[in-house]
Amino acid sequence: MKHLSDQELMAVVQGGDYSPASEIYDRYSARIYNFAFRFLKNAEAAEDAVQEVFVKMLRHANQFHGDAKLSTWLFSITANWCRDYLRKADNKAKESDDVLVTLPAPNELSPERNLEMRENEVRVRKALEALTPEQREAILLSRYQGLSYAEIAQIAGCSEGAVKTRVFRAMETLKKALTGRDSGGDRCLNAIS
Amino acid sequence: MSECHLMRESMPLLLTESLDRDRRELTHQHIESCAACGDEWAAYRDSWAIMGDLAEVEVPARVKQRFLEAAGIAAGAPLEQRRSNVVPFYRRTSAKWLAQAAGVVIIAGGAYFAGNQTGALRVDPTPATIANVQQMPYSIAETRVLPASQISPQIEGRPDIQNVQFLDHEGDKIGLSFDVTSRVTVTGSPSDRSMVRLLSYVLENNKGLSASPSRAIEWVKETYSDPQFADPEIASALAKVMRSDQHEGVRIRAAESLKTMPAPVAGDTREALIDALKNDPNPAVRIKAVEALANLARSGEALDPATIDTLRAKSVQSDENLYVRAKAAEALSNIKLQ
Numbered sequence: 001m002k003h004l005s006d007q008e009l010m011a012v013v014q015g016g017d018y019s020p021a022s023e024i025y026d027r028y029s030a031r032i033y034n035f036a037f038r039f040l041k042n043a044e045a046a047e048d049a050v051q052e053v054f055v056k057m058l059r060h061a062n063q064f065h066g067d068a069k070l071s072t073w074l075f076s077i078t079a080n081w082c083r084d085y086l087r088k089a090d091n092k093a094k095e096s097d098d099v100l101v102t103l104p105a106p107n108e109l110s111p112e113r114n115l116e117m118r119e120n121e122v123r124v125r126k127a128l129e130a131l132t133p134e135q136r137e138a139i140l141l142s143r144y145q146g147l148s149y150a151e152i153a154q155i156a157g158c159s160e161g162a163v164k165t166r167v168f169r170a171m172e173t174l175k176k177a178l179t180g181r182d183s184g185g186d187r188c189l190n191a192i193s
Numbered sequence: 194m195s196e197c198h199l200m201r202e203s204m205p206l207l208l209t210e211s212l213d214r215d216r217r218e219l220t221h222q223h224i225e226s227c228a229a230c231g232d233e234w235a236a237y238r239d240s241w242a243i244m245g246d247l248a249e250v251e252v253p254a255r256v257k258q259r260f261l262e263a264a265g266i267a268a269g270a271p272l273e274q275r276r277s278n279v280v281p282f283y284r285r286t287s288a289k290w291l292a293q294a295a296g297v298v299i300i301a302g303g304a305y306f307a308g309n310q311t312g313a314l315r316v317d318p319t320p321a322t323i324a325n326v327q328q329m330p331y332s333i334a335e336t337r338v339l340p341a342s343q344i345s346p347q348i349e350g351r352p353d354i355q356n357v358q359f360l361d362h363e364g365d366k367i368g369l370s371f372d373v374t375s376r377v378t379v380t381g382s383p384s385d386r387s388m389v390r391l392l393s394y395v396l397e398n399n400k401g402l403s404a405s406p407s408r409a410i411e412w413v414k415e416t417y418s419d420p421q422f423a424d425p426e427i428a429s430a431l432a433k434v435m436r437s438d439q440h441e442g443v444r445i446r447a448a449e450s451l452k453t454m455p456a457p458v459a460g461d462t463r464e465a466l467i468d469a470l471k472n473d474p475n476p477a478v479r480i481k482a483v484e485a486l487a488n489l490a491r492s493g494e495a496l497d498p499a500t501i502d503t504l505r506a507k508s509v510q511s512d513e514n515l516y517v518r519a520k521a522a523e524a525l526s527n528i529k530l531q
Contacts, residue, residue, distance in 0.1 A: 016358065018266055025257055033252040043250075044406060044440050050252060051260045058264050120246035128247075142209060143244055149211065167205045171237065178243045181236040 006070035013061045025054055028071065031145060032078050038128060038140050039082045049085070053077045075145065076155045079137055086133055120178075127177035135170035138163050196223065200230055204237045253439070383422040393430035407446045410434065414450035423458040432465035435482075441475040448481030456492035463489065463496070467503050470521075476514040483507065483517050487524035496528055 001009065001023040009020035029050055037046035056077050057064075064073050128136055137156060141147045142163075147155070149163045156163065176182050200223045206212045207220055224234045360368030381388040392413060396406075410431065417427045428451060435447035448469060451462055469482035486504065490496060496504075507513055507521035 018264060021264055021266055022257075022261065025260060029252050029257065030249065033256070034250055037250050038247070042442065044442060047253065047256045047259075050256050051263055054260045055263050117246045117248070120243050121248060124244050124247045142205070143241070144247070146209075149206075164202070164206070168202050171205045171240065174244065175236050175240040178240045179236045181232070 007066045010061060010064050010070060011066070013058060014064070018058055021054065021058060024057070024070070028074050029054070031071070032074060035075065035140055035145060036078055036082055038125075038144070039079075039133070039136055040085060041125075041129060045085055049078055049081050052081055069151070071145075072147070072151045072154060075141065075147070075151075079141075079155050082137075083133070123178060124174075127174050130173055130177060131170050135166045135173070138166035139170040139174070142167050197227065197230055200224070200227075201233055204234060207234075208237060208241050383416050383419075384424070389424050389426050393426050396427075396430040397433050406434070406438065406440070406443045410443065410446045410450055414446075414453055418450070418453040418455075420455045423455045425458050425461045428454050428458045428462045432462035435469055435478070436465050441478065444469070444473065444475065444478045445481055448478050448485065452481055452485040452488060456489055456494045463500055467500055470507060470517075471503055476517065479514065479517050480520070483520040483524065487520050487527065490524040490527040496524075501525070501528065 001020055004012075004020070004023075006024070006027070009024055012020050013024075032053055033046050033050045036049035037043055040046055040049070053074060057074060064070070128139070131139065134156070138152055141152045141155065142149070149160045149167070152163045153160045156166075200220055203212060203216065203220045207217065212220065224230050357369065357371040360370055379388065379391060383389075396409065396413065413427060413431070416422060417424055431447045431450050431454075435444050435451065438444050438447065448466070451466065454462075463486070466482045466485050470479050470486065473479050473482070483504075486496075486500065504521045504524050508518050508525060510518065
């Protein structure tokens with residue numbers, strides 16, 4: 001199975017054979033879990049999201065078109081699930097759950113760098129929490145999943161321009177939170193030749 | 194809109210290297226010639242780098258197991274056996290089929306019996322009911338092959354049949370493959386022993402919840418924090434969740450629920466609360482646990498020497514959360530001497 005492409009694996013699933021499910025899960029579960037975990041700020045919900053996404057992938061395999069990227073399709077399902085989760089009134093209160101993540105300390109790093117990373121981790125998590133769900137979705141897909149604006153637009157169901165605006169506004173907020181530097185306004189009047 | 198603003202809008206694209214060559218050149222030229230935008234660009238790059246320190250979180254192994262179970266695929270089974278949607282025609286041993294049928298009958302019969310009880314449900318003093326459910330040789334995740342000759346031609350009711358597939362001829366046989374589900378609803382007073390036992394079981398084995406465990410605990414808390422329904426078995430189940438669940442959020446919710454339980458009931462879980470206060474790595478769980486203990490002390494519940502020692506140790510522990518220390522001291526001040 002490992003030598004088969006995503007499209008080939010999905011073709012097998014579309015034929016009614018679920019045996020590639022495990023391989024597809026191994027390829028994408030970490031990315032989906034991390035996206036959902038950071039989007040929802042809730043480990044339990046992220047676990048539910050991963051399970052639901054892969055079950056939906058199997059049940060609705062015929063909706064996947066071979067010319068698309070499997071990652072984009074899976075992130076579309078994940079983002080929809082996460083948005084539904086947040087839309088439910090009960091879950092909004094859960095957003096503030098203080099879930100602490102214990103990171104494994106990489107051995108090769110100095111204690112100072114380890115400490116710095118841990119502090120940064122907390123700061124980034126808090127900064128991401130300050131974003132709107134739309135901005136958070138866009139920045140998570142762009143920064144941490146490396147998706148293009150076109151792919152994010154497809155996932156978010158909006159235009160590329162809207163994605164650009166969301167990422168820009170998200171970065172403005174993150175920049176202020178992480179570096180303390182606010183946008184200086186339009187101080188520069190240089191013309192571009 | 195000024196040139197600078199346009200350039201700054203391009204900076205996120207510059208970070209992801211998504212700008213076309215001309216625009217990239219133009220933006221870099223502007224950044225080099227404009228001090229303010231140069232600063233802005235430096236801030237963007239710093240932020241981007243700091244964001245890289247957000248570590249990847251590992252997916253718990255149980256998630257894969259849950260997915261494979263939900264998809265009807267046995268983990269670890271040879272691939273040939275995982276072709277769950279294309280069911281081969283072969284006859285299983287009649288003993289296994291009968292065991293599965295017996296499982297269905299037990300579930301359906303139990304639901305019918307529960308639904309038609311006019312009086313109070315009889316209390317079963319042993320955990321046999323729950324144990325039987327757990328050990329029943331019937332798995333809803335299992336793919337079964339049933340020879341048509343062994344199925345009654347009379348279809349009763351309107352079974353919920355989904356994902357129907359028509360299987361081609363194989364020799365002189367054809368096939369129809371589908372998912373069929375039945376749902377069992379158990380109703381009763383919150384004080385019914387059977388209901389209490391079922392809820393305790395569900396809380397302690399929360400894999401099959403459609404809601405998140407936290408919300409399930411919240412639902413239980415709303416019902417059983419009422420003194421007339423307060424039940425030590427529910428409190429005990431919550432204590433087990435608080436002790437053993439891997440998710441901090443769930444443990445916090447369980448500790449919080451115990452805090453709202455009436456003192457005589459929560460008192461039975463004192464050991465678990467002390468355990469959480471001493472050992473839980475999450476300060477929020479320790480806070481809820483010490484609050485529950487403070488409530489117990491305030492209500493006049495007698496605290497044993499071990500509990501008092503723990504509270505005393507916590508109240509002066511220099512590296513402990515300040516709120517935990519204050520609450521531990523408060524609990525100590527409220528202890529009524531026997």
